[in-house]
Amino acid sequence: MTVKEYEHLERGNGLKSLIKKLVEIISPPGYEAAIRDLIRLEVQPLSDEVHVDALGNLIARKGELGKNGRKIMLTAHMDEIGLIATHVDNNGFIRFTTLGSIQPQVLAGAQVRFLNGIEGVIRFQTFSRTSELTPVEKMFIDVGATNPGSCPVKVEDVAAFKGGFLDLGRRLVARSMDGRVGVAVLIETMRRLKGTTDEVNFVFTTQAEVGARGMAPAAYGVDPEIGITVNATPASDTPDDPRLGTALGKGPVIQVKDGRMVAAPQIVDWMVHTAEKNRIPYQREVLSLGSTEAHVMQLTRLGVLSGMLAIPCRYLHSASEMVDIEDVHNAVHLLVALLESRQKL
Amino acid sequence: MMVMPENTPVIGKTQIRLLERLCNAVAVSGDEAEVRAIVLEEIRPHTDDIKIDALGNVLAIRHGQSRHRLRVMLAAHMDEVGFMLTANDGEGLFRFETIGSMDVRQLVGKRVWVGREHIPGVIGARPIHLTTSEDSIREIPLEALRIDIGTENEIVKPGERAAFATRFTRLGPSLRAKALDDRLGVATLAELVRHAPPNIDLLAAFTTQEEIGHRGAIVAAYALNPDLAIVIDSTPAFDIPSHDGSENTSYNTRLGKGPALYIADSGTLSDPRLVRFLMETAGMNKIPFQLRQPGGGGTDAAAIQQARTGIPSISVSVPGRYAHTAMGLCRLEDWKNTLKLLHAALWRITPALLGKERR
Numbered sequence A: 001m002t003v004k005e006y007e008h009l010e011r012g013n014g015l016k017s018l019i020k021k022l023v024e025i026i027s028p029p030g031y032e033a034a035i036r037d038l039i040r041l042e043v044q045p046l047s048d049e050v051h052v053d054a055l056g057n058l059i060a061r062k063g064e065l066g067k068n069g070r071k072i073m074l075t076a077h078m079d080e081i082g083l084i085a086t087h088v089d090n091n092g093f094i095r096f097t098t099l100g101s102i103q104p105q106v107l108a109g110a111q112v113r114f115l116n117g118i119e120g121v122i123r124f125q126t127f128s129r130t131s132e133l134t135p136v137e138k139m140f141i142d143v144g145a146t147n148p149g150s151c152p153v154k155v156e157d158v159a160a161f162k163g164g165f166l167d168l169g170r171r172l173v174a175r176s177m178d179g180r181v182g183v184a185v186l187i188e189t190m191r192r193l194k195g196t197t198d199e200v201n202f203v204f205t206t207q208a209e210v211g212a213r214g215m216a217p218a219a220y221g222v223d224p225e226i227g228i229t230v231n232a233t234p235a236s237d238t239p240d241d242p243r244l245g246t247a248l249g250k251g252p253v254i255q256v257k258d259g260r261m262v263a264a265p266q267i268v269d270w271m272v273h274t275a276e277k278n279r280i281p282y283q284r285e286v287l288s289l290g291s292t293e294a295h296v297m298q299l300t301r302l303g304v305l306s307g308m309l310a311i312p313c314r315y316l317h318s319a320s321e322m323v324d325i326e327d328v329h330n331a332v333h334l335l336v337a338l339l340e341s342r343q344k345l
Numbered sequence B: 001m002m003v004m005p006e007n008t009p010v011i012g013k014t015q016i017r018l019l020e021r022l023c024n025a026v027a028v029s030g031d032e033a034e035v036r037a038i039v040l041e042e043i044r045p046h047t048d049d050i051k052i053d054a055l056g057n058v059l060a061i062r063h064g065q066s067r068h069r070l071r072v073m074l075a076a077h078m079d080e081v082g083f084m085l086t087a088n089d090g091e092g093l094f095r096f097e098t099i100g101s102m103d104v105r106q107l108v109g110k111r112v113w114v115g116r117e118h119i120p121g122v123i124g125a126r127p128i129h130l131t132t133s134e135d136s137i138r139e140i141p142l143e144a145l146r147i148d149i150g151t152e153n154e155i156v157k158p159g160e161r162a163a164f165a166t167r168f169t170r171l172g173p174s175l176r177a178k179a180l181d182d183r184l185g186v187a188t189l190a191e192l193v194r195h196a197p198p199n200i201d202l203l204a205a206f207t208t209q210e211e212i213g214h215r216g217a218i219v220a221a222y223a224l225n226p227d228l229a230i231v232i233d234s235t236p237a238f239d240i241p242s243h244d245g246s247e248n249t250s251y252n253t254r255l256g257k258g259p260a261l262y263i264a265d266s267g268t269l270s271d272p273r274l275v276r277f278l279m280e281t282a283g284m285n286k287i288p289f290q291l292r293q294p295g296g297g298g299t300d301a302a303a304i305q306q307a308r309t310g311i312p313s314i315s316v317s318v319p320g321r322y323a324h325t326a327m328g329l330c331r332l333e334d335w336k337n338t339l340k341l342l343h344a345a346l347w348r349i350t351p352a353l354l355g356k357e358r359r
Helices: A003-023 A033-046 A177-192 A215-222 A265-277 A294-298 A325-340 B013-024 B033-046 B180-194 B215-224 B272-284 B332-348
Strands: A049-052 A058-062 A071-077 A082-088 A094-099 A111-114 A119-123 A140-142 A158-161 A166-168 A171-174 A199-205 A226-234 A253-257 A283-286 A305-313 A321-324 B049-052 B058-062 B070-077 B082-090 B093-099 B111-114 B119-124 B146-148 B161-164 B169-171 B174-177 B200-207 B228-236 B313-320 B328-331
Touching (some): A003 A033, A003 A171, A003 A325, A033 A049, A033 A058, A058 A215, A071 A177, A071 A215, A071 A294, A171 A177, A177 A226, A177 A305, A177 A321, A177 A325, A199 A215, A226 A294, A226 A325, A253 A265, A294 A305, A305 A325, A321 A325, B033 B049, B033 B180, B033 B200, B058 B215, B070 B180, B180 B200, B180 B332, B228 B332, B272 B313, B272 B332
Parallel strands (some): A253 A283, B070 B228, B228 B313
Antiparallel strands (some): A058 A199, A082 A094, A111 A119, A119 A140, A253 A305, B093 B146, B111 B161, B119 B146, B169 B174, B174 B328
């Protein structure tokens, strides 16, 4: 093993253990306190200032705005898709609704864990079989209770999928990979970023899965010139997927547009140029459906020069979201190179 | 230690009479002048500063006296769902659109008031005599409905608004009226302005255009720039037995169970600090309350929480049956308990409420 290969492996393992730590914490939209505590522990020593705003966004500033410096905002969301109990019926079954969009076929049969530690399974009536999908309103969570009195879950309790971390070598699987992989990229970027004449704000947002609600106040508060959101994007390299989109292992994704925003061409060019100069593999993506939080940031105050950098992810919004560690590694590499480049936009 | 709020407001004849005036007034989203006039008349003597902004919101401030006090925004929307005339078909017949979300299936045969003059009209459609069995199982599209005012009228023109013509009625322990959503909130907020506690700056927003996307609240929250916000609204109760005898698991709220606290709706995940605070306040004062079932729907909180660098927000509602129809029905007792809870809560607010971060 060459020194370079060894260093690469070490970095990979550092990232892996960071991702593992991050995905182990449950944080449905609006209930991000626990993951925020963990992220704060990681970023506090790397920041000049850390604060939490009214909606629970964690904002870590690194660097002062120097002469000719830029005010940059990098974002990743802390929350994950979840469930919330709406009723405990006479027989102790929990009725629920979703926090964030989850397809019914992904819910059926899944195991879930409430914030209070109670675990259960999602089921629905299967006797009168039909080919139609069962809507969420007809599903229930069974936590082993037999009546409302013995049920350890009450209305307003929130849950997420059970979906522990799987290390498949290059490929990593967990629930919550969607946002957490972006969080990992931001933290790792902070670790590697040396001195800068820019003011770089690493913003870990809340309530992204219910409609980018944390982003507006966060971006208003930071008031950046340049903004980049780091998120997961749906990979389409699985059997019978008709889309010709991104694939795992082929590099981070430079998004030109999604369903709600067109990235600033200056940002796209900056990313492409920097990736090529540093020989970092990348993929380009044009999404017609789906969006990230970046569209909210773009329209804040007088407008923000905004772009999106994504990690390809299979099985998004399920209990088993899969990414390739090389893509994560290369996303960090690209982001650090971007922050260190002095290219005029 | 429990401190009983001084100066506790009560709901008696005067307050019910105010609610009646508010419900009988017409304020379809975008033209809330009638309700605004009543609001101004009711609260003006009790405020330190009051203005009407560009969107028609009434923004009123009552300063407290404590040295360290939070700026607390209370919002209730003045507008109601209704209609707008879109074209004149002649002879008193008008095509129309709905303003705010409404189930078109419930419109046929309802009486309406058209325009600022409250000109009486009716929503008409083909009668049963002329309806084929094939037609009878189909929904009647909005395009096939007309507002009929019976005669040509010079002053009624496209662009005019219309509302359900329902007069406020008291039915024993219940109140029946149109627009209980959100005149209940408006009447409650008027009482709270009159009985503002000294420990906070009370920032009252009587908002416009809530029913068409919380539009007034967007600028109201920006202008008032509060530390926290409580939205006072009315939320549907569908607490009637299922027709097939199965357990009703989706009722949203129930009449008679007290004010409904919001945890999650389609626009807001309430700040948990405020949820706990209101639940504690209810417990200390033995005020019944219920949790609104998490789910769809939304209030002005959706807009307010996003203002500037973010506002911790929650909504509290008086439950009401048959919302967004010609008549709603609520329990007087729920309204009383809503006012009691909010007043007791305001009295307890100190900066410590937001001393720790959201969790």
